[in-house]
Amino acid sequence: MTYHHRVTANGPPFRLLPRLDDTHRFFWTSGEDGKLRFLRCGACRHYVHPPAPRCPYCLADALTPEAVSGRGVVHSFTVNCQQWVPDAEPYIIGLVTIAEQDDVRLTTNIIDTEADDMAVGMEVAVTFEHLDDVWLPLFRPVRSETAAS
Amino acid sequence: MRADQLLERRAVISGIGQSAVGRRLGRSELDLTVEAALAAIEDAGLTRDDIDGLSTYPGMGMGPGGFAGPSGPDVQDALRLKLNWHDGGGEGPGQIRAVFAACMAVAAGLARHVLVYRTVTESSAQGRGGRQALGSPGMGAITGPGGGPPRMMGFMQWTIPFGAVSAGNWLAQVARRRMHEFGLTREQLAQIALNGRRNASLNPKAIFRDPLTMEDYLGARMISTPLCLFDCDVPCDGSTTVIVSHADYAPDAPRPVAHVNAIGTALRGRPSWDQFDDMTTMAARDAAASMWERTDLTPADVDVAELYDGFSILTMVWLEELGFCGKGESGSFVEGGSRIALDGQIPLNTSGGQLSAGRLHGFGFLHEACLQLRGDGGDRQVAGDPQVAVVANGGGPIAGSMLLTSGPA
Numbered sequence: 001m002t003y004h005h006r007v008t009a010n011g012p013p014f015r016l017l018p019r020l021d022d023t024h025r026f027f028w029t030s031g032e033d034g035k036l037r038f039l040r041c042g043a044c045r046h047y048v049h050p051p052a053p054r055c056p057y058c059l060a061d062a063l064t065p066e067a068v069s070g071r072g073v074v075h076s077f078t079v080n081c082q083q084w085v086p087d088a089e090p091y092i093i094g095l096v097t098i099a100e101q102d103d104v105r106l107t108t109n110i111i112d113t114e115a116d117d118m119a120v121g122m123e124v125a126v127t128f129e130h131l132d133d134v135w136l137p138l139f140r141p142v143r144s145e146t147a148a149s
Numbered sequence: 150m151r152a153d154q155l156l157e158r159r160a161v162i163s164g165i166g167q168s169a170v171g172r173r174l175g176r177s178e179l180d181l182t183v184e185a186a187l188a189a190i191e192d193a194g195l196t197r198d199d200i201d202g203l204s205t206y207p208g209m210g211m212g213p214g215g216f217a218g219p220s221g222p223d224v225q226d227a228l229r230l231k232l233n234w235h236d237g238g239g240e241g242p243g244q245i246r247a248v249f250a251a252c253m254a255v256a257a258g259l260a261r262h263v264l265v266y267r268t269v270t271e272s273s274a275q276g277r278g279g280r281q282a283l284g285s286p287g288m289g290a291i292t293g294p295g296g297g298p299p300r301m302m303g304f305m306q307w308t309i310p311f312g313a314v315s316a317g318n319w320l321a322q323v324a325r326r327r328m329h330e331f332g333l334t335r336e337q338l339a340q341i342a343l344n345g346r347r348n349a350s351l352n353p354k355a356i357f358r359d360p361l362t363m364e365d366y367l368g369a370r371m372i373s374t375p376l377c378l379f380d381c382d383v384p385c386d387g388s389t390t391v392i393v394s395h396a397d398y399a400p401d402a403p404r405p406v407a408h409v410n411a412i413g414t415a416l417r418g419r420p421s422w423d424q425f426d427d428m429t430t431m432a433a434r435d436a437a438a439s440m441w442e443r444t445d446l447t448p449a450d451v452d453v454a455e456l457y458d459g460f461s462i463l464t465m466v467w468l469e470e471l472g473f474c475g476k477g478e479s480g481s482f483v484e485g486g487s488r489i490a491l492d493g494q495i496p497l498n499t500s501g502g503q504l505s506a507g508r509l510h511g512f513g514f515l516h517e518a519c520l521q522l523r524g525d526g527g528d529r530q531v532a533g534d535p536q537v538a539v540v541a542n543g544g545g546p547i548a549g550s551m552l553l554t555s556g557p558a
Binding site (some may be wrong): 020024080107109 | 293294301307317319322325426
């Protein structure tokens with residue numbers, strides 16, 4: 001197997017990247033300017049993920065990418081310990097609900113934290129890992145001083 | 150719902166068969182399938198000339214090596230079957246969807262005796278080439294731009310780029326969420342593995358038969374927290390086959406048939422590993438609910454439960470969603486293990502399940518349920534002449550369940 005090697009501290013030791021196509025390119029390249037984007041319905045204002053041809057809530061044909069705050073909450077997480085590639089260190093997989101809408105979730109990595117500090121419900125903010133032509137949205141804990149400001 | 154609308158009740162399981170089951174048997178998937186098929190055909194009192202329907206899950210190369218089993222056409226040709234109806238595929242209410250399709254086919258008069266099989270050679274495949282799932286075409290990957298590393302497409306693009314490469318990673322998050330919401334503990338989760346191993350010790354075909362203790366479980370290496378090695382099923386080679394016949398064949402069948410009382414097929418939440426509305430249940434909730442909507446039987450009527458344990462956490466979910474205990478209460482329900490033991494309130498995974506008997510991928514549970522209803526469970530037979538069995542397959546966004554009875558409804 002060939003794959004990209006680790007570029008982010010305590011992220012996975014390998015990356016298999018998504019294919020960019022006309023439907024998904026906006027999502028996977030959104031981080032180029034540091035912002036996370038989802039399709040949003042111009043009629044009912046729901047965010048839609050994964051991308052769909054029409055709004056699955058109201059069926060309007062009015063979906064366009066729109067930036068969100070990048071903030072979210074850890075809905076669940078796991079520390080992967082299985083060595084899918086040789087000599088891999090554990091890494092954290094998280095399921096993050098975005099702040100704007102509680103039925104939009106991303107499977108992602110939680111970085112810049114220790115496994116023992118992870119908790120369901122912790123607040124996180126997006127950061128991006130740039131690899132080739134893809135910006136992977138990862139999340140890191142919102143530090144308390146940031147949260148207070 | 151009127152009984153005459155419950156078309157699955159026009160179907161019975163008239164025969165069962167299973168090939169050798171083991172680690173790295175080194176036999177082809179077609180060879181194993183033919184062995185199991187011939188056993189099931191004979192068990193049903195039929196010959197291959199009587200078989201006029203064929204169905205499988207999934208066939209046609211889906212998934213990583215050793216997962217799919219032989220395609221329907223390969224099996225048809227190996228046995229020179231003359232078919233009036235045939236079916237196969239990986240989409241639907243779990244692995245058992247192939248049985249559901251067969252039930253509908255006999256009810257509709259499209260076929261009279263359907264051979265339904267599920268074959269895996271994952272142990273041999275992984276032994277030969279290691280785990281090839283990452284970046285393989287069967288797992289949603291295509292060649293990257295300019296011949297570079299493979300790229301992910303389809304639903305795998307949402308998980309694999311983040312190293313969430315296995316259902317173990319995805320379902321570990323179900324377990325973690327249940328710890329958060331319901332206070333589930335590892336010691337409780339362990340009971341699924343310990344119960345399976347106790348029962349497997351009585352099953353001569355089981356892969357793992359040595360005793361497993363709580364100490365062993367708690368000391369095992371982690372795969373994806375909070376799931377450890379013993380929370381994950383064991384790849385094996387083997388084929389399981391059943392014959393689904395029209396119910397009017399029942400009086401002529403040489404062995405006791407299992408009557409299909411109700412099937413559970415619903416998927417009302419989003420069909421997604423990470424977007425499903427309730428991450429503590431997922432599709433088991435809908436499959437179970439739709440099954441109970443089609444019967445007057447209740448959870449209290451069930452004598453034996455064969456509930457999918459590809460990962461232990463899935464069995465916990467099924468216990469709740471099928472109504473053997475309340476929502477969020479499966480942890481305390483299994484504590485100590487006595488309620489789910491062979492002589493308990495609801496004997497569970499009597500063959501050892503996939504955790505100990507081998508990952509026959511759903512159909513092992515179906516085979517075992519039929520054995521138990523016939524009283525052919527050997528040393529692991531549930532006492533008291535069980536009349537009603539429930540079989541559940543799958544987990545995450547893929548789930549199906551069925552109620553089988555020893556007599557007609």
